[in-house]
Amino acid sequence: MKTVLVGVGQAGGKVATALAEYDDEMGFRAIRDALAINSAKADLQGLPLDTVLIGQDVVKGHGVGGDNQLGAEVMQNDADEVLNELSGRIDSETEAIFIVAGLGGGTGSGGAPVLAKELERIYDVPVYAIGILPGRDEGSLYQANAGRSLKTLAREADSTILIDNDAWRETGDSVAEGMATINERIARRIGLLLAAGEPIEDRSMGLGGGGIDRDVGQSVVDTSEVINTLRGGGLAAVGYASSEASEDPDDNVNVVTSTTRQALLTGTSLPEATTADAALLVAAGRPDSLSRKGVERARSWVEEETGSMEVRGGDFPLDTDDISALVLLSGVEGSPRVTAFMNRAAEAQAETDDQSEGAAKRDAAESFQNDELDDLL
């Protein structure tokens, strides 16, 4: 999927960098351009991307200090400059725009929904968001910010892929190490998803220098399958797992199915998200090890497990010794983790508003409709 990537805020800039670097290292060229936007000058310095500093007249390059309403305001005020900067990058080849942001802070949290709205107004290609949820141990301001931002982003973007900061953290990591690990994991998963839809001849095949035969590819994933999977809108998640391929092709039936189970049951960006409205299974590996029977069985298993009748599946030929499974889930609003998060956010907002009686437990679908969490726009 030929993508223009925009990172907003500190987390957005770092994750956009990790993604652009991964795409480049792998030679995928799915990310055609990447831009980082922030109201804090220091967070833009040192990023190997083109950057735009917003809100300079208001916060003088010092960031919005976790105030996401101010984050939304400065993005709105400087929207013309940002759109101008993007207009030279989004062209007739662009198939999707991805905005990535940490939803718990100020600039990314407030800025991402505003930017999504502005881009939707102008461009026909889908505008997707990658929204990073604060970990459970982050303070109430982060939770309340993320709840408000998510509610707004889910409405403004064509789909929002959620990454829970608690999902891929390794125990024992410091916060900085933890972030670096999470960012690498996001880069690999989203990076594969974007590359999976690219035609084979467009890939430089950094892993094998063109050694993949073109006519393997009747079931190769197409960009339109990613877009169709996300068409229902709302919230999405990605799962991923990888195992060594066996030399015996028959054994790879089981390798594909067990790797897919791991991807969905233990490897998703939103733990416990297994029911979905639609899903896409991408099996990556050498064409001769990607067992057709295995991929078909794995796809049927995803159908049963997610309860969705709309599960697409396909291959992603890669010259590696592993078989990887990437599962994209769309329509995960009802998952327990989203419910728990929206309750946590509503409680945090009630705490900050001193209206604790407003924080009764409700299900997540309802929290996207009711007034417990303020809308940002």
Ligand SMILES: Nc1nc2c(ncn2[C@@H]2O[C@H](COP(=O)(O)OP(=O)(O)OP(=O)(O)O)[C@@H](O)[C@H]2O)c(=O)[nH]1
């Ligand atoms: N995955 C990941 N999350 C991060 C990273 N840096 C910060 N976060 C998370 O993002 C949230 C804070 O957002 P930031 O991006 O730091 O804030 P900002 O948008 O720059 O906003 P201000 O600093 O208030 O202007 C918190 O929930 C952090 O846990 C990162 O590198 N990776």
